[in-house]
Amino acid sequence: MAATPSYDTAVFMACAFSALFLPLFSFAVSLLISEKYSWLVTFTSPFLLLLSTLAAGVVLYSTWNQQPFTMTWNWFTVAGSTFAVGVFLNNISALMLLVVTLISFLVNSYSAGYMAGDPDLKRYFGMLGFFTFSMLGIVIADNLLLVFVFWELVGFSSFMLIGHWKEKSKAADAAKRAFIFNRVGDVGFLIGLMILWAHAESFNLITLSTSSEALSWKTAASLCIFCGVIGKSAQFPLFSWLPDAMEGPTPVSALIHAATMVAAGVFLLARVYFLFTPFALDFVALTGCITALLGAFAALAQNDIKKILAYSTISQLGFMVLAAGAGAPEAAMLHLVTHAFFKACLFLAAGAVIHALHQAQNQSHFPFDAQDIRHLGGLRKKLPFTFFVFIVSGSALSGLPFFSGFLSKDAILASLMVWKGTGFSWRWLIFGSAFVVSFTTVLYTFRLIWSVFQGEEKSTAHLSITEPPLSMRVPMTVLAIASLWIIVSPNPFDFSGWIYGGLRSNSEYLHISAISIASASWVLLALAFAYLIKGRTIRSSMLLNAFYVNSIYKIVVERPLFQLAEITARTDKKLIDGILHTAAYAQLIIANVAGWFDRAMIDGVVDDAAILAKGVGSFTRSFQGGKIQLYIFWAIFAVIIFIIWTLL
Amino acid sequence: MFPIAHFLYLGAFLFSAGLVIVIVKKNMIMVLLGIELMLNASNLNLVTFNQLYPDSIQGQMFALFVIIVAVSEAAVGLAIVIKVYHYYQTSVPDEINELKD
Amino acid sequence: MNIASFMFYFFEFAAASSAFALIFIRNVFYGALLLIICLLALAGIYVLAFAEFIAVAQILVYAGGILVVIIFGIMLTTKISGKPLVVEHMYELSGTLAGLSLLALLIYVISRETSFAERAVYQQQYDSVNRIGIDLMSEFVMPFEIGGILLLIALIGAAVTASTIKSK
Numbered sequence: 001m002a003a004t005p006s007y008d009t010a011v012f013m014a015c016a017f018s019a020l021f022l023p024l025f026s027f028a029v030s031l032l033i034s035e036k037y038s039w040l041v042t043f044t045s046p047f048l049l050l051l052s053t054l055a056a057g058v059v060l061y062s063t064w065n066q067q068p069f070t071m072t073w074n075w076f077t078v079a080g081s082t083f084a085v086g087v088f089l090n091n092i093s094a095l096m097l098l099v100v101t102l103i104s105f106l107v108n109s110y111s112a113g114y115m116a117g118d119p120d121l122k123r124y125f126g127m128l129g130f131f132t133f134s135m136l137g138i139v140i141a142d143n144l145l146l147v148f149v150f151w152e153l154v155g156f157s158s159f160m161l162i163g164h165w166k167e168k169s170k171a172a173d174a175a176k177r178a179f180i181f182n183r184v185g186d187v188g189f190l191i192g193l194m195i196l197w198a199h200a201e202s203f204n205l206i207t208l209s210t211s212s213e214a215l216s217w218k219t220a221a222s223l224c225i226f227c228g229v230i231g232k233s234a235q236f237p238l239f240s241w242l243p244d245a246m247e248g249p250t251p252v253s254a255l256i257h258a259a260t261m262v263a264a265g266v267f268l269l270a271r272v273y274f275l276f277t278p279f280a281l282d283f284v285a286l287t288g289c290i291t292a293l294l295g296a297f298a299a300l301a302q303n304d305i306k307k308i309l310a311y312s313t314i315s316q317l318g319f320m321v322l323a324a325g326a327g328a329p330e331a332a333m334l335h336l337v338t339h340a341f342f343k344a345c346l347f348l349a350a351g352a353v354i355h356a357l358h359q360a361q362n363q364s365h366f367p368f369d370a371q372d373i374r375h376l377g378g379l380r381k382k383l384p385f386t387f388f389v390f391i392v393s394g395s396a397l398s399g400l401p402f403f404s405g406f407l408s409k410d411a412i413l414a415s416l417m418v419w420k421g422t423g424f425s426w427r428w429l430i431f432g433s434a435f436v437v438s439f440t441t442v443l444y445t446f447r448l449i450w451s452v453f454q455g456e457e458k459s460t461a462h463l464s465i466t467e468p469p470l471s472m473r474v475p476m477t478v479l480a481i482a483s484l485w486i487i488v489s490p491n492p493f494d495f496s497g498w499i500y501g502g503l504r505s506n507s508e509y510l511h512i513s514a515i516s517i518a519s520a521s522w523v524l525l526a527l528a529f530a531y532l533i534k535g536r537t538i539r540s541s542m543l544l545n546a547f548y549v550n551s552i553y554k555i556v557v558e559r560p561l562f563q564l565a566e567i568t569a570r571t572d573k574k575l576i577d578g579i580l581h582t583a584a585y586a587q588l589i590i591a592n593v594a595g596w597f598d599r600a601m602i603d604g605v606v607d608d609a610a611i612l613a614k615g616v617g618s619f620t621r622s623f624q625g626g627k628i629q630l631y632i633f634w635a636i637f638a639v640i641i642f643i644i645w646t647l648l
Numbered sequence: 649m650f651p652i653a654h655f656l657y658l659g660a661f662l663f664s665a666g667l668v669i670v671i672v673k674k675n676m677i678m679v680l681l682g683i684e685l686m687l688n689a690s691n692l693n694l695v696t697f698n699q700l701y702p703d704s705i706q707g708q709m710f711a712l713f714v715i716i717v718a719v720s721e722a723a724v725g726l727a728i729v730i731k732v733y734h735y736y737q738t739s740v741p742d743e744i745n746e747l748k749d
Numbered sequence: 750m751n752i753a754s755f756m757f758y759f760f761e762f763a764a765a766s767s768a769f770a771l772i773f774i775r776n777v778f779y780g781a782l783l784l785i786i787c788l789l790a791l792a793g794i795y796v797l798a799f800a801e802f803i804a805v806a807q808i809l810v811y812a813g814g815i816l817v818v819i820i821f822g823i824m825l826t827t828k829i830s831g832k833p834l835v836v837e838h839m840y841e842l843s844g845t846l847a848g849l850s851l852l853a854l855l856i857y858v859i860s861r862e863t864s865f866a867e868r869a870v871y872q873q874q875y876d877s878v879n880r881i882g883i884d885l886m887s888e889f890v891m892p893f894e895i896g897g898i899l900l901l902i903a904l905i906g907a908a909v910t911a912s913t914i915k916s917k
Contacts, residue, residue: 629670629671629672629679629839629840630840630843632667632670632671633671633840633843633844633847636667636671636847636851637843637847640847640850640851640854643854644854647854647857647858650754650757650797650798653859653860654757654761655794655798656855656859657856657859658761658764658765658794660851660852660855660856660859661765661768661769661852662764662765662768662787663851663855664848664849664851664852664855665768665769665771665772665848666768667844667847667848667851668772668844668845668847668848669771669772671840671843671844671847671848672772672838672839672840672841672844672845673836673838674836674837674838674839675777675836677777677780677781677819677822677823677826678777678780678836680819680822681771681780681781681784681819682771684784684788684811684815685768685771685784685787688787688788688791688807688811691791691803691807692791692794692795695795695798695800695803696798698798698799698800699798699799705877705880705881705884708800708802708803708877708881709881709884709885709889709892711800711803712802712803712806712881713892713896715803715806715807715810715811716896716899716900717896717899718810718811718815719810719814719815719900719903720899720900720902720903721903722815722818722819723818723903723904723906723907724903724906724907724910726818726819726821726822726907726911727906727907727908727910727911728910729822729826730822730825730826730911731910731911733825733826734913
C-alpha cells in the first residue's frame with residue numbers, strides 16, 4: 001500500500017460525500033416535490049443515484065489499494081467520553097460503496113418502469129433514496145456506534161419499503177415481522193457495543209483493530225455483534241422474515257433483500273473481523289452452514305417465484321457467513337459482490353416476469369397468482385429477453401463456469417478447503433455440506449427457470465404477454481453483464497483477480513485448481529441431474545415451511561408470550577385495576593365534595609359578584625340607552641331633586 | 649290687574665304639560681310641539697314678571713328674543729325631523745338610538 | 750266679574766285645557782291644531798298682561814309661522830310613510846311622574862311665595878309697542894341684529910338640512 005495518498009484529497013472528499021448525500025438529497029426531493037409533479041421523481045431519483053454512482057466510482061478508483069482514508073469529527077461528549085463521527089474508507093468499504101450505489105441506481109431506474117402508475121411514487125422513491133443513504137452510512141462509517149445508527153435506519157427504511165403497499169395486510173404484517181426480527185438481533189448488537197465500550201473504551205474501527213490479543217470479552221462482544229448480523233442477514237434462526245419480506249415491491253426485494261441490506265451483515269462481519277476470536281468464528285461458520293443448508297433445501301420446495309429467490313438468498317448469505325467464519329472474509333466479500341449483482345439481476349428478471357404477467361392479467365381479467373410458478377410455463381417465446389437474463393444470472397447463481405458466481409464460490413470453497421485442515425474433524429462435515437448446498441442451488445435454480453420458461457405451456461402463456469419497457473431492460477442488461485466472470489478476474493477459472501487481490505489482507509489463501517475442477521464438474525453433474533428430474537417438485541410441507549421454524553417460534557415464543565400477556569393482563573385487571581378503582585372512587589368522592597364546595601362557595605361568591613356587577617352595569621346602562629327622551633326625563637328628574645333639595 | 653299667581657300657575661301647568669309631552673310622545677313632531685309649549689310657558693312667565701316692573705321693558709324684550717330663537721329652533725328642528733325621516737324612515741325618536749354607547 | 754277678568758280666565762282655561770288635551774291627543778295634526786288654540790289663548794293673555802307687541806308677534810310668528818311649518822312637516826313625514834297619524838306613547842309612568850312632580854313643586858313654590866301677590870300691578874305708563882320699537886333700535890340693537898343673523902342662519906341651515914340634493 002502506498003504510504004501517502006496519491007489522490008487529491010479535496011476532490012476525493014467531495015466525491016465521497018456526494019456519493020453519501022446525493023441519495024439523501026433524492027429522498028428530500030421526493031418528499032418535497034408537489035403531488036402534482038410526483039412523476040418527476042421517476043427521473044430525478046435515478047439521475048441523482050447515477051451521480052452518486054459516478055462519485056462512488058471515483059472514490060473506488062482513488063482508494064483502491066491505497067492508504068485507507070479516514071476522517072473524524074467530534075460528535076458529542078458525555079461524561080468525559082467523546083463520541084466521534086467519521087469516515088473510514090478502505091478497499092472493502094469503497095468497493096461496497098460502488099456496489100450499493102450502482103445497484104441502487106439500477107433499481108431506481110428499473111422502478112421507474114416497474115412502479116409506473118403507483119399512487120405513492122413519492123414515498124417509494126423517497127424511501128429508496130433514504131435506504132441508499134443509510135446503507136452507505138453503514139459502509140463508510142468509521143465507528144460502530146455510527147454503524148449502529150445507520151443499521152437501524154436501514155431497518156426502518158426496509159420496514160417502510162416492505163410495507164409500501166400498506167393496504168395489503170400481508171405486506172403490513174411482513175413489514176412488522178421484518179422489523180421485529182431485526183430488533184431481536186439488534187438487541188444483541190447493542191449489548192455487543194456496550195461490552196466493547198466497557199472494555200475497549202472506543203467504537204472506532206481502527207482503534208479497535210490495533211488491539212489484537214484474543215480475550216474472552218472479545219468473544220462475547222463479537223458473538224453479540226454477530227447477533228445483529230444474524231438478524232440483518234437472515235441467518236438461522238432469525239431468517240424467516242426474509243421470505244415474508246417478499247411482499248414488498250420486487251425492485252425493493254432486489255435492492256434490499258438480496259443485494260445490499262441483507263449483505264450488510266456480511267459486510268459488518270468483514271469490517272469487524274478482527275474482533276472475532278477462533279471460538280466465535282467457529283460459531284459463525286456453523287451458523288452460516290446451517291443457514292446455507294436450510295435455505296437451499298427450503299428453496300427446493302417453494303412455489304412462489306420470489307420466495308425461491310428469497311430462500312436462495314438466505315442460503316447464499318449463509319454461504320458468505322460460513323466463509324467469514326472459516327477465516328476468509330475476503331472470500332465472503334467477493335461472494336457478496338458477485339451475489340449482489342446476479343441476485344439483483346435475478347430479482348429484476350423475476351420482477352419483469354411478474355410485471356408482464358400482471359399487465360396481461362389486467363388486460364384479460366383472468367385471476368391467478370402471477371408469482372406462483374405452478375401457473376407459469378413456456379414463457380420463453382413470449383419473454384425471450386427476460387429468459388436470457390434469467391439464464392445468465394441463474395447460471396451465475398448456480399456457479400456454472402464462466403460466471404461470476406463460480407469464481408466467488410470457488411474462493412469460498414478454497415478457503416474452506418484450507419480451513420478444514422488435514423485431519424478429520426467436524427469441519428469436514430461443513431466442507432461437505434458446502435458442496436451439498438452448491439448441488440442444491442443448481443437444482444432449485446434449474447427448477448425455477450425450467451418451470452417458468454420451458455416446461456409445458458400453461459393457460460397463462462396464451463395471454464398477451466409483452467417484454468418489459470426499456471427502463472427495466474437496461475438495468476437487467478447491465479446486471480447480467482456484471483454476472484459474468486469478467487467482473488471478478490480475467491481468468492474464468494481463477495478467482496484471484498482484481499477484486500480478490502484488493503480484498504485480501506494476507507496471502508494465505510490461493511487459488512486451488514483441484515477445487516475449481518471439482519466444483520465445475522460437480523455443478524455440471526448437478527445440472528444433468530436437474531435436467532433428469534425436471535418438472536418434478538418435492539412436495540414436502542416441511543421444506544415448504546422452511547423446517548417449521550415459524551411454527552416453532554409460534555410454539556416457543558408466541559404462545560408463552562401470549563400466556564404471559566394473559567397472566568399479566570389478569571393481574572392487571574384484578575390487582576392493579578382494583579387498586580386503581582379504589583383510588584378512583586376515593587378521588588371521586590373528594591372531587592364531589594370539592595365540586596360542591598366550588599359550586600356553592602366559590603362559584604356562589606363569584607356569581608353573586610357577577611350578578612351585582614351586571615345589575616349595576618345594566619342600571620347605569622339604562623341611563624345610556626341612546627333614547628333622547630329618557631335623557632330628558634333623567635335630566636328633569638335630577639333638576640327636580642336638586643330643586644327639592646334646595647327648598648328643604 | 650290680575651293676580652300674578654294665576655299667570656304663574658298657568659305657566660307651571662303649561663311647562664309641566666310640555667315636559668310630559670316631550671317625554672311621553674313617540675313622534676318627533678309631537679316632541680317639538682311639547683318644546684314649543686314649554687317655551688311659551690317660559691314666555692308667559694317673562695311677560696308676567698314684566699308686569700311687576702312697569703318702568704322696564706326687558707321682560708318683554710326677552711320674550712321677543714325667545715320667540716326669535718323658538719322660530720329658528722322650530723325651523724331647524726323640523727328640517728332635522730324631515731331629514732331623519734328620510735334617513736331612518738321613521739319619526740319615532742325612540743327607534744333612533746345612535747347616541748347609544 | 751267684569752269682561753276683562755272673564756276674558757282672562759277664559760283664555761287661561763283655553764290654554765290649560767288645550768295643553769292638557771295635547772298630552773292625550775294621538776293625532777299629530779289635531780295636536781298641531783290644539784297647539785294653535787293654546788298659542789292664540791296665550792296671545793290673549795299677553796294682551797291682558799300689557800304686552801301687546803308680544804301678543805301680535807305670538808300670533809304672527811307662532812300661529813302663522815311655526816305652526817304652518819309644523820303642519821308642513823307633518824304632511825311631509827306622513828306622506829312618505831303612508832301610516833296613520835297615530836302617535837303612540839311610552840314612558841307614561843316616568844313622564845307623568847316627572848310632570849306631576851314638577852307641577853307640584855312649582856305650585857308649592859308659587860303658593861309659598863307671597864311677596865308679589867301683595868304687590869299691586871299697575872297700568873303701564875307707556876305704550877309698549879312704541880317703547881319696544883325705540884328700545885330695539887337703541888338699547889337692544891345688538892341682540893336684535895344677532896337675532897336677525899340667527900334667523901338667517903336658521904333659514905339657510907334648515908333649507909340645507911332638509912334638502913334632498915346631496916352636497917358635492
